[in-house]
Amino acid sequence: MPLDLPTSATEVVSRAKTAVLREVPGANPFLRNSWLSAIITSIANRVYDFYLQLKEALKQSIPDTSTGEYLVRWAAISGLTRLPATEATG
Numbered sequence: 415m416p417l418d419l420p421t422s423a424t425e426v427v428s429r430a431k432t433a434v435l436r437e438v439p440g441a442n443p444f445l446r447n448s449w450l451s452a453i454i455t456s457i458a459n460r461v462y463d464f465y466l467q468l469k470e471a472l473k474q475s476i477p478d479t480s481t482g483e484y485l486v487r488w489a490a491i492s493g494l495t496r497l498p499a500t501e502a503t504g
Contacts, residue, residue: 417472419465419468419469420462420465422462423458423459423462426458426459426461426462426465427454427455427458427459427462429458430443430454430457430458430461431443431444431451431454431458434450434454477492
């Protein structure tokens, strides 16, 4: 089953505001410039940052998609070492 990650911070903010509206019917989190909207937006944006970190961690956890130091680590686990750079000839 694939992991359904949000595609944008706006999507997370919208989901959070809808959840608050469902749980607190008297509140209006969609009202612009309200303290409730500001709090929900800031928390939702931080949650989206966590989603981005999770997405990167998932990418680095597989040898086929890893990059940088993670790729070097996966190669070391497999017993491979990086060859030194050589001058091109031709």
